[in-house]
Amino acid sequence: MTLSMARRGRRKREEQDLPPYIQQALVLRAGGANWTQCAEAVGTSAANLREWRKHPDADGFLQEAIRSNLEQAHTLFADAAPRLAERLIALGLDPKVKGYTAVSAISEAFKILQTGVVDQQQREQIEAIKAQLTALEDGKTIDV
Numbered sequence: 001m002t003l004s005m006a007r008r009g010r011r012k013r014e015e016q017d018l019p020p021y022i023q024q025a026l027v028l029r030a031g032g033a034n035w036t037q038c039a040e041a042v043g044t045s046a047a048n049l050r051e052w053r054k055h056p057d058a059d060g061f062l063q064e065a066i067r068s069n070l071e072q073a074h075t076l077f078a079d080a081a082p083r084l085a086e087r088l089i090a091l092g093l094d095p096k097v098k099g100y101t102a103v104s105a106i107s108e109a110f111k112i113l114q115t116g117v118v119d120q121q122q123r124e125q126i127e128a129i130k131a132q133l134t135a136l137e138d139g140k141t142i143d144v
Helices: 020-030 035-042 046-052 058-093 099-137
Strands: none
Touching: 020 035, 020 046, 020 058, 035 046, 058 099
16 A cells, blocks of 8 residues: 555544534634633534634634624614614703713714715715726716
């Protein structure tokens, strides 16, 4: 038997796919659990998880789980935005609310309003730039 023949036995960790229990642990980690909590939840050791963390696919999987969590959080904020705005306005206008709280609520309302205006202006500028680039690509003369 030569050394060039295939190895027998278990493949190296790096050559295996991430097992489902490791994926589950990485999802828990992305959600804020520490390695010990993740290990306990999936029935393994923290040392084993740290070894799997070195797997070539582990970082990408973990980053994708984090991105997914952030997208979910952003969606929750977006869904609640109208109710939050109504509450913020009510706090700012309620005469029973302490002055410093009202000032804070009013200030936040104006910051949100200003951000919305700036975002809209930036979107319009981006669209204008896109139109100019398209015109340039089509060989048209542009009046800047």
